[in-house]
Amino acid sequence: MRNQQATQLLFEMSRPGRRAHRLPELQGHAATLCESLPAEFKADQPPPLPELAEGDVVRHFTNLSTLNMSVDTHFYPLGSCTMKYNPKRNERLSSLPGLIDVHPLQDARSIQGLLEMMHELQHMLGEISGLRGVSLQPAAGAHGELTALLVAADYFADLGEDRKVVLTADSAHGTNPASAQMAGFSTKTVRSNAEGLVDIADLRAKLNEQTAVFMLTNPNTLGLFDSQIREITDLVHEHGALIYLDGANMNAILGITRPGDFGADLMHFNPHKTFSGPHGGGGPGAGPICVREFLADYLPGPVITRTEDGYELTTPERSIGRVRSFFGNVGILIRAYAYIRTYGPDGLRRVSEDAVLGANYLLSKVKHMLDVPHGDRCMHEFVASASRLKKEKHISAMDIAKRILDFGFHAPTVYFPLVVDEAVMIEPTETESKETLDAFAEALFRVVDETEEAIQQAPLSTAISRPDDVSAARKPILRWTPPQQ
Amino acid sequence: MTGYLFHTDDDRREMLQSIGAESMKQLIDDQVPTDVQLDHLMDLPAAADEIVLDRDFRRMAAKNAGAASHVCFMGAGAYDHFIPAVVDEIASRGEYYTSYTPYQAEVSQGNLQVMFEYETLVSQLTGLDVSNASLYDGGSAATEAVLMALATMKNRTRVVTSGAVHPQYRDVVDAYLKHIDAELVVVPTDHDGTSISIIDAIDDQTACVLIQHPNFYGRLEDMQAITDAAHAAGALVIQAFDPISLGLLKRPGDYGVDIAVAEGQCLGNPLSFGGPYLGMIACTSQLVRRMPGRIAGQTTDRRGNRCWVLTLQTREQHIRREKATSNICSNQTLLALRATVYLSLLGPQGLKETATHCVARTQQARERIVQSDRFELVHSGPVFKEFLVRDRENDVESLMRSATEKGILAGVPMEQFDPDMNDCFLVALTEKRTDDEIEAWMESLESATIAQTVRQAF
Numbered sequence: 001m002r003n004q005q006a007t008q009l010l011f012e013m014s015r016p017g018r019r020a021h022r023l024p025e026l027q028g029h030a031a032t033l034c035e036s037l038p039a040e041f042k043a044d045q046p047p048p049l050p051e052l053a054e055g056d057v058v059r060h061f062t063n064l065s066t067l068n069m070s071v072d073t074h075f076y077p078l079g080s081c082t083m084k085y086n087p088k089r090n091e092r093l094s095s096l097p098g099l100i101d102v103h104p105l106q107d108a109r110s111i112q113g114l115l116e117m118m119h120e121l122q123h124m125l126g127e128i129s130g131l132r133g134v135s136l137q138p139a140a141g142a143h144g145e146l147t148a149l150l151v152a153a154d155y156f157a158d159l160g161e162d163r164k165v166v167l168t169a170d171s172a173h174g175t176n177p178a179s180a181q182m183a184g185f186s187t188k189t190v191r192s193n194a195e196g197l198v199d200i201a202d203l204r205a206k207l208n209e210q211t212a213v214f215m216l217t218n219p220n221t222l223g224l225f226d227s228q229i230r231e232i233t234d235l236v237h238e239h240g241a242l243i244y245l246d247g248a249n250m251n252a253i254l255g256i257t258r259p260g261d262f263g264a265d266l267m268h269f270n271p272h273k274t275f276s277g278p279h280g281g282g283g284p285g286a287g288p289i290c291v292r293e294f295l296a297d298y299l300p301g302p303v304i305t306r307t308e309d310g311y312e313l314t315t316p317e318r319s320i321g322r323v324r325s326f327f328g329n330v331g332i333l334i335r336a337y338a339y340i341r342t343y344g345p346d347g348l349r350r351v352s353e354d355a356v357l358g359a360n361y362l363l364s365k366v367k368h369m370l371d372v373p374h375g376d377r378c379m380h381e382f383v384a385s386a387s388r389l390k391k392e393k394h395i396s397a398m399d400i401a402k403r404i405l406d407f408g409f410h411a412p413t414v415y416f417p418l419v420v421d422e423a424v425m426i427e428p429t430e431t432e433s434k435e436t437l438d439a440f441a442e443a444l445f446r447v448v449d450e451t452e453e454a455i456q457q458a459p460l461s462t463a464i465s466r467p468d469d470v471s472a473a474r475k476p477i478l479r480w481t482p483p484q485q
Numbered sequence: 486m487t488g489y490l491f492h493t494d495d496d497r498r499e500m501l502q503s504i505g506a507e508s509m510k511q512l513i514d515d516q517v518p519t520d521v522q523l524d525h526l527m528d529l530p531a532a533a534d535e536i537v538l539d540r541d542f543r544r545m546a547a548k549n550a551g552a553a554s555h556v557c558f559m560g561a562g563a564y565d566h567f568i569p570a571v572v573d574e575i576a577s578r579g580e581y582y583t584s585y586t587p588y589q590a591e592v593s594q595g596n597l598q599v600m601f602e603y604e605t606l607v608s609q610l611t612g613l614d615v616s617n618a619s620l621y622d623g624g625s626a627a628t629e630a631v632l633m634a635l636a637t638m639k640n641r642t643r644v645v646t647s648g649a650v651h652p653q654y655r656d657v658v659d660a661y662l663k664h665i666d667a668e669l670v671v672v673p674t675d676h677d678g679t680s681i682s683i684i685d686a687i688d689d690q691t692a693c694v695l696i697q698h699p700n701f702y703g704r705l706e707d708m709q710a711i712t713d714a715a716h717a718a719g720a721l722v723i724q725a726f727d728p729i730s731l732g733l734l735k736r737p738g739d740y741g742v743d744i745a746v747a748e749g750q751c752l753g754n755p756l757s758f759g760g761p762y763l764g765m766i767a768c769t770s771q772l773v774r775r776m777p778g779r780i781a782g783q784t785t786d787r788r789g790n791r792c793w794v795l796t797l798q799t800r801e802q803h804i805r806r807e808k809a810t811s812n813i814c815s816n817q818t819l820l821a822l823r824a825t826v827y828l829s830l831l832g833p834q835g836l837k838e839t840a841t842h843c844v845a846r847t848q849q850a851r852e853r854i855v856q857s858d859r860f861e862l863v864h865s866g867p868v869f870k871e872f873l874v875r876d877r878e879n880d881v882e883s884l885m886r887s888a889t890e891k892g893i894l895a896g897v898p899m900e901q902f903d904p905d906m907n908d909c910f911l912v913a914l915t916e917k918r919t920d921d922e923i924e925a926w927m928e929s930l931e932s933a934t935i936a937q938t939v940r941q942a943f
Contacts, residue, residue, distance in 0.1 A: 010602050010829055020830040021569050023838045023916055026845055030920060033848040034841050037867055041705050043735045046833035047610045057829045058571055061822075065580035067595035072579030074592075085489045086583045089535050097553040098546030104563050104759030105897045106550065110889050113548030114758060120530075127527050139621035139760065140815040153664045174804070178812035182632075184664030187807045225516045255527050256513060262521040272815070276489075280819030281596040282586035282779065283619070284761030300660070321660035325562055325624030325653040325748070326759025338542070343488045344532030353509050354490055354497075360512060361500040377515055401589065411589050433491040434500060457787075462591040464786040472784035472796040476773070478615050479605040480783075 002463065006056075006063040011480045013060065014050035020057055067463050068281070069410050075436050077362075079381045079413040079425025080173070080221060082251045082273035087342070090276065090335040099334060104326040108312050115311035118330070119304040121337045125290055128340075128348070129247075129267055130260025133296025135303055136288045136328040141248060142175035143323060144268025144287030145215070149183035150320045151266065151291060151298040152213050152242055158318070163212035163241065169198060171222060171417040173246060176215045185212060192419050196222040196374040198232055207239045217246040218262070219253065221417040221425075223359065223378035233263025242266060250274045251429065252356060252380035255349030259290075266291045275336035286329040286336070302327065354430035355380040358437060362428050365441035369448045373420055381427035383420050390422055394452040397422040402466065403450065403458035407443035487532045550889060552756055556922045558850075560871045560913025561701070561897040562623060562651050563759060564751045566729065566839070567917050572753040572826045582819055586779075590794045596818060597793035600781035603825040610731050610828070611745045612738020613767040617778040619821040620764030620813065623725065623748025624657040627695060629811055630723045630744040630766060631658050633775045634693035635667050636810065637721065641692035642667045647680035649700035650725060652902040658695070667692070678704040678864035678873065684714040691718055693743075697725040699734075702911065703847070703871030704864055708740040716741065728752050728765065728824075730869050732833075732840030737767075744768045753827030754820050763820040773797070777811030842916035843870035846923065850914050853927045860930065863909060871913040873899070879908040880933075888929040895926060 005013075026034065052060075069076070076083035094100065102111055122134040138144040149166065156163045166180035170189050177187045188206050193199040203214070214236045219225045226232065233243050245259040245267035251274045259267045271277045272285035279285070291299065300323050301315025313327075343351060356379050363372060363382045370384035386397040401411035401424075413425040428437055447455070459465050492500070497509070506512040513522075533541065557565035576582065580595065587593030587600070600618040607616035620626040631644050644662065646655060648671055659669055672683045680696060687694060694715040698706040708724065715722045721743040729751050737745035749763030750756070768776060774797065782796035798804060831839065847870050854860045854874055863873035874896065876884060881898045888895035896913075899906035914923075 007598070009598070009605075010825075011605065019832060019834060020571075021832075021835045023835075023842055026842065028920070030845045030849050033845040036848045037705075037733065037844055037869075041734050041867070043731075043733065043739065046732050046837040047612070047736065049606060049609055049828055049831070049833045049836065051832045051834075052829055054571060054830065057826060058575070060829075061575040061599070061826055062578070064595040064598055065575075065578045067593075067598075068580045068584045068587075069589075069592040070580045070582075070584035072583045076585060078585060081585060083585060086579075087489060089538065091577070091582075093538065093542045096542060096546040098549040098551050099542075100755045100757055101551035101553040101565075102549055102758040103552060103557060103559045103565070103756050103894060105559055105561055105901075106894065107885065107889065109886070110550040110894075111548075111758070113545035116548070117545050124529055127529055139625065140813075142812045142814045143621065143625075146812055150660060150664065173814075174806045174809070175812045175814050177807035178805070178809040181807045181809070182661070182665075182812055227516070227518055229518070229521060253517070255523060257517055257521050257523055261523065278582045278819075279585045280582050280817075281584045281593075281599075281822065282818040283816040284621075284819060285815045286761075320663070322624070322653060322656040323660055324622050324657060324760075325651070326622070326762070329621075329760040330758040331755075331761050338538060341530060341533045341538055341541070342535075345527040345529040347488050347532045348527070348529070350490065351488070353513070354492055356512060357492070357497060357500055357504075357509065360504045360506070364504045377512070379516060402591065405589065405592055410585070410592060431489050431491065434496045459591050463594050464591055464788070464790050464792040466787040467590050467792050467794045468784045468786065469794055469796070472782045472794050473799070476780075476796060477783040478601075478773070478780055478796075479608045480601070 003063050006059045009480050010050045010052065010060065013056055014052060016051055018051040018053050020052060020054040074408065074410050075432055075440060076410040077412045077426045077428055077440060078410065079427045080248060082427060082429055084276055084429040085431035086276055086278040087339065090338045093338050094331055094334040112310050115304050117337055118333065119306055119311055121333055122304060124340050125269060125288055128254060129290040130258030131267060131290035132293050133291040133299055134288060135299040136333055137300045137323055138268065138287035138289060139324050139329050140285045140287045141268055141270045142179055144289045145175055145179035146182050147300060147323045148244055148266040148268060148289045149179055149185065149213065151295055153183055154298050154320050155295055156212055163210055165210045166212055167206055167214040169216060169220065171220050171419045172215060172217055173248060176246060196224050197226045197228060200228060200231065203232065203235065207236065211239055211241040213242045213244050215244040215246060217249060219249045219379040222374050222383050223381035224374060225379050229262045248273065249380060252352055254352040255345060256352055266295060271332055271336035275339045277332040277335045284329050284332055286332040351430050358428040358430060358432060362426060362437050362441060366444060369445055370424060381425060383417065384424045385420050386422035386424055389448060395455055397424050399455045399458065400424060400447055403447045403455050404443060405459040406461045409440055409443060487534045550894065555892050555894045556925065557894045558912050558914065558926055559894045559897050561911050562748055563756055564913055564915055565756065565917060566751050566915045568753050568755065569830050571830055572823050575826050576819060576823050581822055587795060590792065594792060597781050599822050599825055601783060601793045603821045604781060606825060606828045607765055607767050610728060611767045612736035613745055614770040615773045615776065616767040617776050617780050619817040620766055620778050621817060622760065622762040622764045624654045626746040626764030626766045627654040627725055628657045628661050629777045630746050631693060631695060632811065633744060633772060634721045634723065636775055637772060638692040641690050643670055643691045644693055644695060645670045645672065645683060645686050645691050646695040647672050647683050648674035649678065649680045649702055650695055650697040651701045654725060677866055678702045679706050681707055681710065683711060687715055687718045687720055689718060691720040693721040693723055695723045699727055699730055699869035702864060702873045703868035705867050705869065712740045712742055727869065729840055729843060732836035743772065749820065749824050752824035754823050761817055761820055763817050763824055775810055778813045778816050839916045843914060846914040846918045847872060850912060850923050853923060857931065870915065871911060873909050873911055875909050881908060881910050884930060884933050885910065887933045891929045893926050893929045895929060
């Protein structure tokens, strides 16, 4: 009973002369000023946007929303994405007047309450990371990576050291090497060993006086905490290089261990993962970074400082400048602040413990259906492999992902990290009940038991099934165009 | 324990048993070396339940002025435009705001269709072939466009821009270019507040020209002359535009611009102290494979149904890693959704009306400045919704402060962007402003003068 009419494209629903939003007519003197722009700047007519009534718009977007899975409606065991519950109180609190309607260039004196909150968040992130220099400016995790690498680049330039190489792990997020490239570095990849941890011999071989930064994810994308972490960070520091921690997996270690304590010099947080900022269909997120004190002078400005007269916005002395306009993704940062306040220090630790518990519980069930190459212990997520299933039954990781949708679960992450063949990456988070995890495991059990013929038709219950990605990329149609008359 | 956890003590016991772990402590100790474990509680405020948090938030929020408590005449890249109720209503649906990036197309057709509609609207708005599904904000969108141009023009390393382009956008470009082989050349603004002399700075080493129209001071640029000159020199043209202005003004595509970028906050997104915002970017079809960020495209499914997917992902960082066009991964889908709903509600006539009101209100405010003794317009030529005012008394800071006390955010002091302009402030008027508010604004500026005269008399 899908409403086909309402889910046509806006442009197909458009009727000339329909209107929704109207402005009051200008009166008196103002009305005489409408034509004050010279003709040479003006278009002959306004852009050809669709013309709709308000009811059209509401029904259209409401119906479209029902075609999405979401955290509010489904379990998302998406490895690397930390799809935890998005607290409703955070939505209300971040929308209060005095927060949602503040202009970014207002005088600091007129926004002391907001600055107090963000200053406290700076402190919180410094405490959770163990790294005291904090910038809230970057807009996303990858943006934080780039920002931190620009900090490192300036730091080494000031030292007069010519270090132009960034090392990344082969299990790293693809953003790591891409960020390094953008900051003017070349990259080399450090191999993982058979256990899925950093291959120390390979790291040693690739470290030299040209190395600027080793970008590390810990726990790594296999969900493993690298037990050699002290050895790794000491080794990198001995060569005069810095350790960058990709904070995508911080949900595993809140209050348990701190990047600053195990040797990281710079890191980013993903508040939209760790601190429950809603993903919004792919954004907005945020990517605040934390650095050691000796790097704090390089952070982008403005940062919030506290003085006797109240809170001020200042730019650090040797700042790399700006990486975006204005202050940062404040709306997401406010939600992160509310989240940290909700749990407190012991609560945050419990969050990570439950995340680790849930992942290990699911691992203990999944290992009977799929191979889990890196052992039967993990932190907040684990990576199974459909490799054997593919050889034996021609069922791939993608087939599993598509079929699980029919059982009312979002798919796990597949084909990442690249170090595992036919990877199926599962992260339950702490906000899923044991019953949900049991139901998911049961569904997975039924999926891997199916025949090749059945599974390759999947999904069967969704609005569409197996879109043709190849022709989408080969002959891109990236916008609607009016049908040829 | 406040928060959102599920497991009861019984659950935890059963789960540990199933795992074969003795205790939670053992599960952690088996994996995290004890010498890097934290042996004390973090120094964070104690847990707060919802009532406490609500009280605290309201206390902190009440300490801030904003566009709800005050009348806002501030702009400089962030504007107090009206947001219709439908925008908030749709964007607050959990199916939108709690969903993930639409990698699984079968369960994300809602978001993917919205992205496709957004891309189409941006194309219609700009007159360019292709838009992506959004970037972080205006400043980083301008910067990504510059990087696109540099990647396209491999043998050219100069980026030419004007002093009339948003200073923060230029700062971002500057920070991004510092460690790569490219230079940013900033041509000073002409006396009339435009950038026509930028033409003299374009040479055969210029990869692109970054121009803003309407510019940072609200002035209108001779886009055709600048675009033609850049193209004659073989350079690309990037225009930072104001989406609302396109209800009246010629579109970037009409001038032959190659890449258009904008801050999309004005399209139904709240001020929110500068973020999250909406970076818009559109380009000609020749450049599409250099476009950063995600793009939704149309295709068909197994059963022949029309549907939407994320496409051209081979450009992206997770496939190409160090060879990627850009490292951009997450975008601003929810803000793009808001812009899509907003533009659907306005349509061509609504956008034209909104732009027209901005022009009329801005003109009205300028006339009031002309009539005053203390203030003068810095530029006399046409503007869209923003203009620069000089305070002959050179006391902008206290002027703004006293206006704030009277409930008016009267403008943006210019000193933070240009020390030579410490006697100037930038004023913006949206369609929300009324006759009465403009009078009150003028009065708040004039009464500061009166108060000062009184002070001087004693």
